[in-house]
Amino acid sequence: MSETTRAQIADPSPALAHAGASATVLQIFLEFLLIGATSFGGGVVAYLRNSLVAKRAWLDDKAFVELLAISQSLPGLNSTNMAILVGDRLRGIRGALAGIAGMCLPGGLLMYFVGMVYHEHGDHPLITAALKGVAAAAVGLILATAVQLGKRSLEHPADLVFVVLTIIGVNRLHQSVLTVLVAVGLVAILWYHPRKTEKEGATP
């Protein structure tokens, strides 16, 4: 923490530097274990905010939103990226490892046993029938997520073009996700290239 003073001068959100001085590695692990075990139905972000901001006060809302922005702009799941970032802010690399281990353990154990049972009994007619319904519902769930995300983050008409190009690349032209990601991503990033007239970040 010898860099604290330098960091505070450069840091646009000094709240991050002070957050969660009271959390131990074990507490971080247990809190994320609890979130990992109870966050049914996706929407882990709401569970995270509830626990880390409202209940534990390890982060304030501003810090939470900032960490979420990092999580969302990098590859990886929001839930595990948040576990890494929050754990690291609270207790460094050991906190990050504790966070992600707690986050993944309950669902991982569950799917380990579900996978075994499915392997044994997956061809039972009643299970196959139920799973057909589950899969159909999952499609609806993901479509709803896409619509909700789209409403929030698509601002420019060009965004719609990038969405459609991505879908065509993967589903119609059968290009690998990596190829499409690099190709369309590059064009989209260049489209939003920095303009000189834009004012710079959060300079006070």
Added chain:
Amino acid sequence: MKQLPALLRVFTYLSLLTVGGGMAAFPEMKILTVDVHHWLTFPQLVHLYSVGQMAPGPNMMMIVSIGEWAGGILGAILVVIAFFGPTSLLTWMVGRLWNKLARWPWRASIQKGLAPVSIGLLLAGCFTLAKGAVTGLETATIAVAVLLILLQYKINPALLVLAGAILGALSFGPK
């Protein structure tokens, strides 16, 4: 045992494709786990992925099942490390650099540019899933009903997926 190197390779690669969420990697996951390595069939992948939506925590923990089928308990552990390791490392490093990156003008460009691409990848993954999941009028009805209910009401999606299971058992189960 001999599948372990392939599991490591495949899930490390898939890890880096999860831009905007795990679904982005789904089309590639289908090709690699089903068509290339034959660890499971496409219907099995669709089922495991969908069941995984009901599990708590990160919504891609169904990869553990694939790891277990292909490589036992070692496979299960390896797959988790391979799938979450690379992105976690990247996130950890960028998280530490983030405030320095605040003054890098391309940061905003990357965020704005990747937002529509990640939604496109989410939909592309969804359409790949739908090819295996929406096979007739009944399944299409369930999918559309879940979509409309979720857009209209605040309800835990896991409950709707569970309702899908019951509807599926009723419409396709043994009479």
